Amino acid sequence: ENVLTQSPGTLSLSPGERATLSCRASQSVSSGYLAWYQQKPGQAPSLLIYGASSRATGIPDRFSGSGSGTDFTLTISRLEPEDFAVYYCQQYGSSIPYTFGQGTKLEIK
Amino acid sequence: EVQLVESGGGLVQPGGSLRLSCAGSGFSFNSYWMTWVRQTPGKGLEWVANIKEDGSEKYYVDSVKGRFTISRDNAKNSLYLQMSSLRAEDTALYYCARGQILTLWGQGTLVTVSS
Numbered sequence: 001e002n003v004l005t006q007s008p009g010t011l012s013l014s015p016g017e018r019a020t021l022s023c024r025a026s027q028s029v030s031s032g033y034l035a036w037y038q039q040k041p042g043q044a045p046s047l048l049i050y051g052a053s054s055r056a057t058g059i060p061d062r063f064s065g066s067g068s069g070t071d072f073t074l075t076i077s078r079l080e081p082e083d084f085a086v087y088y089c090q091q092y093g094s095s096i097p098y099t100f101g102q103g104t105k106l107e108i109k
Numbered sequence: 110e111v112q113l114v115e116s117g118g119g120l121v122q123p124g125g126s127l128r129l130s131c132a133g134s135g136f137s138f139n140s141y142w143m144t145w146v147r148q149t150p151g152k153g154l155e156w157v158a159n160i161k162e163d164g165s166e167k168y169y170v171d172s173v174k175g176r177f178t179i180s181r182d183n184a185k186n187s188l189y190l191q192m193s194s195l196r197a198e199d200t201a202l203y204y205c206a207r208g209q210i211l212t213l214w215g216q217g218t219l220v221t222v223s224s
Contacts, residue, residue, distance in 0.1 A: 001171075035210055035211070037154075037211070044204055044214035044215065044216055044217060045154065045204075045211070045214055046214065047210065047211060047212050050210045056212065088153065088154055090154075090156070090211075092209050092210060093209065096168045097156045097168070097169075097170040097171070098144075098156040098159070098209070099156060100146075100153060100154040100155065100156060101153075102152075102153050103153050103154070
């Protein structure tokens with residue numbers, strides 16, 4: 001099983017600041033099959049990024065993903081109030097099970 | 110409206126069985142892999158199982174192999190998860206989701222395994 005470790009567990013920032021979230025895999029993620037999801041309280045997760053760096057439909061360009069192999073990053077360039085949520089990475093495509101990271105909570109400082 | 114709606118959750122005793130359903134609408138259900146994901150407060154999100162568009166391939170996380178069965182009925186735009194030999198650690202909010210990249214999620218159905 002490909003274990004994904006996200007850091008930090010909690011990130012405290014202010015609106016307008018830049019957020020950098022990390023996701024590290026225990027095995028290489030083939031073909032960059034890495035996705036990021038956002039989950040707000042009381043809601044289901046929603047897709048932000050797939051293929052490590054492609055934004056899902058309707059996702060604003062302040063969200064960007066990067067990385068390859070075992071190290072991936074989600075960057076939010078300028079935090080908006082609605083961006084404070086929990087973020088999960090997930091690997092998919094070839095390594096069953098398609099594991100998730102444990103999540104990073106982005107909270108308002 | 111494009112949506113997924115889960116149902117079938119509830120309280121069940123350890124060792125019992127439960128069948129979850131997920132109804133898709135507003136999209137070509139038979140064109141997508143479908144996935145079950147569960148969420149617990151302590152363990153976050155866990156990928157449970159998925160099934161190919163025509164049902165010919167099915168994959169499971171090790172912890173549910175032999176106990177859970179994923180299936181689909183494309184004529185009814187529906188996905189199912191038959192769960193048996195349920196354990197306390199299966200207690201979770203169960204989501205169905207569209208695709209291998211999870212582009213659409215339902216609102217979830219809560220399964221509680223307790224005596």
